Amino acid sequence: DAKTTQPTSMDCAEGRAANLPCNHSTISGNEYVYWYRQIHSQGPQYIIHGLKNNETNEMASLIITEDRKSSTLILPHATLRDTAVYYCIVRSINTGTASKLTFGTGTRLQVTL
Amino acid sequence: GAVVSQHPSWVICKSGTSVKIECRSLDFQATTMFWYRQFPKQSLMLMATSNEGSKATYEQGVEKDKFLINHASLTLSTLTVTSAHPEDSSFYICSANSIGNTIYFGEGSWLTVV
16 A cells, blocks of 8 residues: 655644645555544544545545645534544555555644634 | 444453454444554554455464454454463454445454453
8 A cells, every 4th residue: 555644743723624634646546545533542433535536525525636646634614523643544446355454643633722 | 334343342351361352343244354453652553354254364473373363254353362461452443344345443442461
């Protein structure tokens, strides 16, 4: 799996949008970008994933650059409960196989009042 | 999203004993499950990939005779830590590959070896 680079930590004021960047310059054509988050002492929570088009769900939006070398996860209105470590992971999807997720160090997002 | 459940949530065991952690996919069948370990303030480290009906694939450096993995059905995988020692104390997390190829994680299991 390709490696990703994320800032170690970020702060965001409650109610504001949190924009978490991720660089994945060596991503391959069959690799998706996945985002998970881990709140302290819990298992990681799936947020969103995408291949090349921007994606949105009830939790967040994922913006992928046209060259797919970077992406941004957007939490539109951050709350204190969004304080967590956010992981950006690239993962290949091959028909008939289940490839693993390899976690980096992630971004520790602190949402403040 | 899909639900993955682990049991127990936390366990304390004596050094030298074995402890089993269960991972269940509650609303989907998972041919592949993954086991991770996480030490305090560190990221998740993949230990092994568990495939239903076959032997698990272990990551480099993980002792397969110490961390026994069984995936006997499409909804259950177990991790047994054998002859546990204090350095095995950690947060163990399982995950399962659901329909659509998205991986969902369990709540994690805290193991303390005394």
